[in-house]
Amino acid sequence: MQFTLKSAAAALAMTTALAVPASAELTGDLRIFFNDQNPAPRAAIEGMVERFQEMHPDLNIELTLIDREANKTQIRNYLTANAPDVNGWYAGNRMRPYVNAGLFEDVSDLWDGPMGEELASTRPALTLDGKQWGVPYTYYQWGIYYRSDIYEELGLTPATTWEEEIANCQAILDSGRKCYTIGTRFLWTAGGWFDYLNLRTHGYDFHMALTANEIPWTDDRVRETFDNWRTLIDMGAFIDNHTAYTWQEAQPYLVNGQAAAYLMGNFLVEPLRDAGLTDDQVGFYQFPEITPGIPMAEDAPTDTLHIPAQAQNKEAAREFLLYVASAENQTIANEVLGQLPINSNATVADDKFIQAGFEMLSNATGGIAQFFDRDADAEMASAGMEGFQEFMVMPDNLDAILNRLESVRQRILED
């Protein structure tokens, strides 16, 4: 009896397999290392695994959640010894060391199928040396989150040009508040400011050439970017003592109304809501234009899943990535994450900030950058962001900072 049932199920699976390749019979173990333990990402990956498990009941899926920061150093160990079948990482140049060392599986075959068209917008970010090395599952916009109630009180409207931004900032400073909160203790927040100032001053192509080490840091155009930054620093636009704070420790300034805005990624929204700010008090606007006529480019970091080259069950891993990339999964998972799906057929969640980000990124004619530390070489990223932090505290050191960054660039080119 049992035997016949089993064979009937197998026959059924065979017939459906012809129609829907995603439900092909998968067996064995599928080990997934996911790089976030925070509540929303955790729920998102657990949901993905659960739905995939329902489609493949014979597959034994083992999900391991690793702390986001810890994963950044642990990845070297687990990719070289005892590799999982799927692991979480980031798009752009941050894949480079592992691609060069042959530790990531080439998944161009997945991108050659219909998935490639649905994910077309991020294909460049997943491409190194003409091949694709992973599959994106989410991305999020960066921009200026501001206290709309403070703007209302002061009679301001979000700026669209640099002059307006500076005028608004002056009005905010005159009211006894700071324009922007920021915590630079872990450096990357300053990278966000540099990205936007550089993208708006010189455009996407210049920014990408700079992060690809093709333009010297001592170039006058780089100085122009820093000059614009200096305008804000000299006004006293940023909160004091930002070197002592993490990005979370800088939030209370916005929540308590001591600062009016925060240049940040969309993951800021959740903590702001948790802190008691309503959607009527917080707004979002695109970083304003600086050099007129330059097409607007945005930072939108993409989080990705990859197959280690030493994975044991690559067949199941490929099926899982295909499912992760599907419109159905990206709709559900990003609803949970509070972020944007990449699949063009997926539905964007009905949320004020996600909708705003979706609209902004859909019209980002300039291009989509990943983020300074994902576009630049690892060593350049670290030296660069350290230089940005120093500049924010001691803008007079600019010459020394740029010379130092240039010598790092020279050394990377030599190597």
Place this chain on the structure above:
Amino acid sequence: MAAPIITEPAPPPARGYWRSNQMKLAPWLFLAPGIVFFAIYVIFPIFQSFHISLYRWDGLGEARYIGMQNYERLFDDPAFYTSLWNNVRWLVLYLLAIPGGLFIALFLNQQVRGIRLYKSLFFFPFVISQVVVGLVFAWFYNPSIGLLNPILGLFGAGPVNILGNPNTVTYGIIAAGLWPQVAYCMILYLTGLNAVDPEQVEAARLDGAKGWRMLWYVILPQLRPATFIAVVVTVIGALRSFDMVSVMTSGGPFGSSRVLAYYMFEVSLSEYGFRMGYGAAIAVILFLIMLVYIAFFLWRMWREERGV
């Protein structure tokens, strides 16, 4: 009379190698596990570091031999000099733990009700992990929520941002590091004070010595073994200061609180660090600096043992 009984000593049994050399071999057998692990985890990595420092290697792919280039670059690297200079600061200021520990030990070396409780309270910071000490001090210094600024405010001193200011950050971390280190030196001196000969103190007192002269000429010479150990652990502790820097500032702001141990970690193993060879070169330099102290201490110990 009975014939004298001559007790012949039993003929020695055929002695195996083990039996005849038991006394010589036993210590080595007992030492063997220690020696093996020391060789694998301490001695071998020293040579491995020398070796890796001659290569360019990202820790993942192929290593390429580049001779002394890592060292040449190191001597051109401003961050290396910042770290070295900070190590010197650590070394000098960390030694304050010794007089600090001595002072507290002298203060606590009395018979009062509940003195054991006070002693253990003073020793407490050494028991908690360095990471926790670092976190506690980081919160204490925090300019927005920390206790330090309100306390300074009581005395009319302006708000300070100790860990965010490149000029004060290293001193702030050293102060945090001193807290447990003083407790450690205190314990060393408290045990040392137990061994002070009361007759000598008595004799000195009869000769009219008291206060500083008593301390300097009578007590301190008897505390020399404790002082020696205190100096050794403090110097080594200062040179390998890593956890405090990592927890409190991650070497920031803009690298101004780096020490060699942290810089080594940063370039080779941290989030953006893929320069194993360069990190190994820093490790070699740090090792050479430590070697100076280690050689000095070994020489002194050898001299003293010979003197006995």
